[in-house]
Amino acid sequence: MSTPAPRLAQSTSRIPGGGTVTDRLVESNRAYAAGFVDPGMGARPVLRVAVVACMDARIDLHAALGLELGDCHTVRNAGGVVTDDTIRSLTISQRALGTRSVVLIHHTGCGLQSLTEDFRIELEMEVGQRPAWAVEAFRDVDQDVRQSMQRVRTSPFLPYTDDVRGFVFDVSTGLLREIDPIDPRH
Numbered sequence: 337m338s339t340p341a342p343r344l345a346q347s348t349s350r351i352p353g354g355g356t357v358t359d360r361l362v363e364s365n366r367a368y369a370a371g372f373v374d375p376g377m378g379a380r381p382v383l384r385v386a387v388v389a390c391m392d393a394r395i396d397l398h399a400a401l402g403l404e405l406g407d408c409h410t411v412r413n414a415g416g417v418v419t420d421d422t423i424r425s426l427t428i429s430q431r432a433l434g435t436r437s438v439v440l441i442h443h444t445g446c447g448l449q450s451l452t453e454d455f456r457i458e459l460e461m462e463v464g465q466r467p468a469w470a471v472e473a474f475r476d477v478d479q480d481v482r483q484s485m486q487r488v489r490t491s492p493f494l495p496y497t498d499d500v501r502g503f504v505f506d507v508s509t510g511l512l513r514e515i516d517p518i519d520p521r522h
């Protein structure tokens with residue numbers, strides 16, 4: 337009796353030139369480390385800011401915001417949404433590592449806009465178990481930024497919620513558009 341091959345075995349990504357993508361990253365790291373000079377920094381972000389952003393590959397957060405090594409905490413996930421785990425990171429960021437401001441960044445053309453919560457049901461059909469987490473899919477990116485700001489501002493765990501601002505990053509122009517926490521349509 338043959339055992340089925342693990343499902344992930346076929347998804348190992350080979351890249352041009354041979355090796356896996358991870359091999360390439362490790363190789364790049366050797367070059368990086370060769371030129372690396374210990375900046376002698378502490379772990380507390382210099383600008384005392386935490387940036388929560390979507391994991392989207394088109395957003396180079398440091399370049400887009402003029403950030404340098406050591407300036408900020410970056411918390412990234414699918415959508416840049418504020419989940420319990422985002423609050424966990426922000427709580428540690430503020431209470432243990434001294435940050436005071438929170439910047440939230442969603443963006444145009446986000447993958448979460450093409451999903452619905454049906455994604456969870458489909459997962460359950462496929463694997464026999466429904467995930468405990470919400471997909472956090474959304475249609476209106478402005479509204480989702482507002483909801484994320486609200487979740488940060490109302491969290492009982494965060495001592496600093498005065499400076500919480502939310503933006504939509506345009507992946508075609510590179511420009512941020514600030515979102516008013518109060519929906520102007522209401």
Ligand SMILES: [Zn+2]
Nearest residue numbers: 390392446447
């Ligand atoms: Zn996204």
